Amino acid sequence: MTRDPVDILTQQLGATVLEQTRFRDELTLVLSTEGLLAALQAARAAGFSLLTDLTAVDRYPVTPRFEVVYHLTAPDARSRIRLKARIEETDAAVPSATLVWAGANWLEREVFDLYGIRFDGHPDLKRILMPDDWEGYPLRKDFPLTEEPVQFFGHTPKVPSEIIPKSPPKK
């Protein structure tokens, strides 16, 4: 009887996990930037052989501002886990996972391109989706979205994102 890789990993990481949440049956572990690389290596050894996704979230104006999110999958044991590290806006950098999964290469370039988060130890960190001479990081919350107004007859034109206004967040 093989053990669930989630149990192996949570046991191994133990106290290095800063926060542990479960929402809709999905387990999220928040780690420190220092402990991140070791945790990813431990996850791969525990059976999470597939780096499904690597992305970031801009939580502006909350600090620390950015979250780097790793979605890991164990195809044999059929389980998933989400690992996170929170970083400040100034000197936003996390260790690169390219040595653990080669596939992290492009995913990290994408996060760098759209959020401006650096990955220390990445072999070739440059823009991937945006043009090389682009200024700014488009997925940051303070990067403006350019939109063309929609013409409604008898009304002042609105840009698409203002047609239905944003309701206030909960909490």
Add this chain to the structure above:
Amino acid sequence: MSELTRETLVLNMGPQHPATHGVLRLLLELEGEVILGTEPVIGYLHTGFEKEMETRTYHQNIVFPPRIEYLATFIEEQAYVLAVEKLLGIRAPKRAETIRLILAELSRIASHLVWLGTSAIDLNVSSVFMYCFRDREQILDMFEMVSGQRMMHGYFRIGGLQWDLPAGFTDHVRTFLDGFPASIDEFETLLTDNLIWRQRTEGVGVLTAEDALRYGCTGPVLRGSGVDYDVRKAFPYGGYEEYAFDVPLGEHGDSFDRYKIRLEEMRQSRRIILQALERLADGPIAVDDRKISLPPRPELVRSMEAVIHQFKLVSEGINPPVGEVYAAVESPRGEKGYYIVSDGSNRPTRVRVRAPSFSNLQALPVMVYRRTIADVVVVIASIDIVLGDVDR
């Protein structure tokens, strides 16, 4: 070989090249005709869907997924809608789920037909291309019948469907499925035993299981290398746990294995649809929660409450709880996932699209290493990339 000829040549391929199935640029480092290095340059179709989706309500966002990946449109919609439903903690009614499943599997067949047709035309087998598009056209006609659109449907709703199936739809599907095995056999007689096809695909673009996992490949690319990972089996969604179907696996990880897998997947999709048609029972097509799905039309003339709900849903939208979810489906190209972060307002804080083509394309340099340029065309075709999905 003299010192002079040992120099390598960097050759630019694309971005506008018929064999790249979209706008993909490759920088190939060549020694003679042998490829020593490949650098894919992407981003030509980057449209900022993720940013756009942060500025729209959950309901408005339904229009984006089929535009991200325009070959398996219903599967895309299913992926997004399932993610929002997971965030809300609801499940669509049985009938809605079954209809979604039928349309998703038809989308898979349609997408594989485009793949087969275009890869055949890359190798100059233009008749297969015509036959594939003949069959795909029938599927698109059925999609038009259901949603009014051939491609950008917007038919799935959070918690259900826009409206019920039109009369006579199931008969159309059955008629199509009755004739479909003969079509697949036709493709097989034209390609599987075709000496040229085999020589061009067998042993070309070999990807080991270890490399496939390292690069995060999914779908037929991963299964071609022999790794048994199909989201429909590993993390069943939308009712797939109740259906009997097989997941074909490859042995060598070459382009021919991936071709065989996709043909078999079309047969398995047919098997799933036939089971689903049997189980398609009458029932509601949307959840009975007025905070999520619109009230039925007849209620609006009788109930003030229904009018208020209608107004709130249209002018403000759905307010899911604070949290984050990741929901994935098995698209024809691999694991398609949506990661949604909610702050409790009517707009998502973050929508991340996990694109299978993006990860699969990353393994291209490994697959074409020390092969010739002619093989690059075959390998790109066998990965089955959609550049809209790569660049988002």
